[in-house]
Amino acid sequence: MSTLDRTWWHKQWRHLRLWRRFFAQAVVRETHFRAHFLTTLLVGLVQLGLGIVPTLLLFGFTSEVHGWSRAEVIALVGVFQIVTGLLATFVAPNLNRMTTYLTEGELDGVLLRPVSSQFYLTLRWINVAELTNVASGIVVLVIGLVQADIAFGAGQVVQAVVLVTCGLVLLTAVWSAMSFLAFWLQSVNPIGFVFLNLMEAGRYPLVFFPAAVRTFLTFAFPVAFATTFPVRALAGDLGWEPVALGVALAIVAQGLVRLVWRRGLLTYSSASS
Amino acid sequence: MSTLARNLRVVRRMTAADIAQQSVYRGAWIIFMLANITMPIISLLIWRTALASGAQLPVDERYITTYFVLLGFVTMATSSWMAGFLAQDIRLGKLSSWMVRPASLLTGFVANNLSEKFLKLFALVPMIGIVWWIFRDSMNIPAGPGRWALFAISLLLGAMLVFTIDILIASLAFWMDDVSALVQARVIVASVLSGAVVPLALMPSWSKGFVDHQPFRYTVSFPVEIVAGQLTGHELLVGLGIQLGYVVVFAAIARLVWSAGIRAYSAVGA
Numbered sequence: 001m002s003t004l005d006r007t008w009w010h011k012q013w014r015h016l017r018l019w020r021r022f023f024a025q026a027v028v029r030e031t032h033f034r035a036h037f038l039t040t041l042l043v044g045l046v047q048l049g050l051g052i053v054p055t056l057l058l059f060g061f062t063s064e065v066h067g068w069s070r071a072e073v074i075a076l077v078g079v080f081q082i083v084t085g086l087l088a089t090f091v092a093p094n095l096n097r098m099t100t101y102l103t104e105g106e107l108d109g110v111l112l113r114p115v116s117s118q119f120y121l122t123l124r125w126i127n128v129a130e131l132t133n134v135a136s137g138i139v140v141l142v143i144g145l146v147q148a149d150i151a152f153g154a155g156q157v158v159q160a161v162v163l164v165t166c167g168l169v170l171l172t173a174v175w176s177a178m179s180f181l182a183f184w185l186q187s188v189n190p191i192g193f194v195f196l197n198l199m200e201a202g203r204y205p206l207v208f209f210p211a212a213v214r215t216f217l218t219f220a221f222p223v224a225f226a227t228t229f230p231v232r233a234l235a236g237d238l239g240w241e242p243v244a245l246g247v248a249l250a251i252v253a254q255g256l257v258r259l260v261w262r263r264g265l266l267t268y269s270s271a272s273s
Numbered sequence: 274m275s276t277l278a279r280n281l282r283v284v285r286r287m288t289a290a291d292i293a294q295q296s297v298y299r300g301a302w303i304i305f306m307l308a309n310i311t312m313p314i315i316s317l318l319i320w321r322t323a324l325a326s327g328a329q330l331p332v333d334e335r336y337i338t339t340y341f342v343l344l345g346f347v348t349m350a351t352s353s354w355m356a357g358f359l360a361q362d363i364r365l366g367k368l369s370s371w372m373v374r375p376a377s378l379l380t381g382f383v384a385n386n387l388s389e390k391f392l393k394l395f396a397l398v399p400m401i402g403i404v405w406w407i408f409r410d411s412m413n414i415p416a417g418p419g420r421w422a423l424f425a426i427s428l429l430l431g432a433m434l435v436f437t438i439d440i441l442i443a444s445l446a447f448w449m450d451d452v453s454a455l456v457q458a459r460v461i462v463a464s465v466l467s468g469a470v471v472p473l474a475l476m477p478s479w480s481k482g483f484v485d486h487q488p489f490r491y492t493v494s495f496p497v498e499i500v501a502g503q504l505t506g507h508e509l510l511v512g513l514g515i516q517l518g519y520v521v522v523f524a525a526i527a528r529l530v531w532s533a534g535i536r537a538y539s540a541v542g543a
Contacts, residue, residue: 039454046461054316054471061475062328190304197311204315208322 004114015119026126040129044085048136051203052077066207073205075144076231080202081137083167083226085130087199091172092192093125098179099189108270118261122176145234152234159233159243166246167226171199173253174221180257183264202227222249283376287384288391295392302389306396310345314404316470317341332474332503339413339501340472346401347496348469349393351431355382356439356456360446368538379440386436413502420499423509427496430516435492437523440531447534468494474503488523491516 005011030037055077059070068076101107101121110117175195182188202223206214218224225246232238295302320337324330330337359382362368371378405412415421442459446452464470466489473494476484484490495512498504504512 043457050461050465050470053465054319057471057475057477058319058323058328060477061330062323062326065323065326065328185300187298187301190301190308193308194304194311197308200312201315204319209318210322213318 026128030128037129041132044133068205071144071148078137078141080227082134085133088130093127095179098182099187102182160230163230166250169250170222173257176257177260180260180264183267283380284383288387291384291388302392303396313341313344335411335413336501338408338411342404343497350428351435353435353439356443359443360452363446424499431492433520437527440527444530444534447537463489467492488519
């Protein structure tokens, strides 16, 4: 342990306090750019509307697909919007800078600070305006749940929240690992596009895909934990096993990303000095 | 030498130079094209599932499959990404240095468009080939070379149409400070109306009259429809006529707006 923190817990607490400062600063910053806030809101709403077009068209031709009704898929689109909104708020502004950090040598300045460099690179910047998409996602989710006439208890809400959290952790881990490839590839700017395009699969229930793709979307690119499983949990047809699996996978993924980061740092030879 | 021949020669030289320069980023093009075919594949799987579970679509499985397998290729081949860059060159005064050169600023953008597409082809064609092979049993493949020739012509016209629409939008930078919102609006509107998200054949019947005749259909959907089937010989000819008409009309408007803009241009940063 460094001399800065007495125990491991003190270290986590210090990082949490630091993150709160990042957030407060981001909120202040956002108030300076009100036009940015408004355009983010408008673009988000238009994209939400367009994203739902294929679903609405599809259910114009049939009333249910593999046991999913239109209302349930709309609830799922709501969860998708919440998850992408959270990623766009807290993770995207950081991982999109990865190439700059490495090629401009900005990482040097981070490594000198008394802070976990992986934490700093993954969570330093926050785009508060994207939280509007989380809000619109919640509205869509509620509309879907009401239309589908889904009644759920407290236990199911806990299941859903834990699953969404696991999904977020897992997706962040995958995106981080993809971005950390910058240590070896130098430029990873287009990797964000691949990630966001693969994310689109999360707009649809897992059973809409062939079996092999389902495995891919559960274990390799685990978007299923972020959207399909939470909605099924709310509908009450999911046990605790997937929840436990999600937590276990999230822990393993964090460990693996940590490993990739450490290996990557070893190859880093600074760009500015 | 005629202006056209000179401009063509400039475009050819600049394209060659651009290809040499851009091929440094080979890895990036592969990743870009991977992102490009992801959405069509997701849509393909979703609509096939819908069909298999008994949805009554106005088109069959072969049409859907062929449509989405070709979609990634056609959106790439007819795409244009220059509006934001051109607007920036106008706003920041880079246009000034081109006004004293014996070729238009636009030749640079044509060369950039052609060279990037040339390099993207190498990454994209093998990927499309693999997807095609996986779904080979339900692909519609036109018999004669005739349809493929029409497909190629229509692809070229589609690319010209998108490019002129982009010039038109970017030219507004002569009068407006920020066109990025317009550029974004164009991308969003086009993604639905061009058939890049959902095949236009699946649009509700009340919208058919509008959907089938608006210009964006001729940027992506129409070339794909030529191969995927359903179009009769008559519809094909009428479609190509409309496409050509749109290219001419948009080119004329873009030319008018561009030359009016050049006259209004006040050379920022000179």
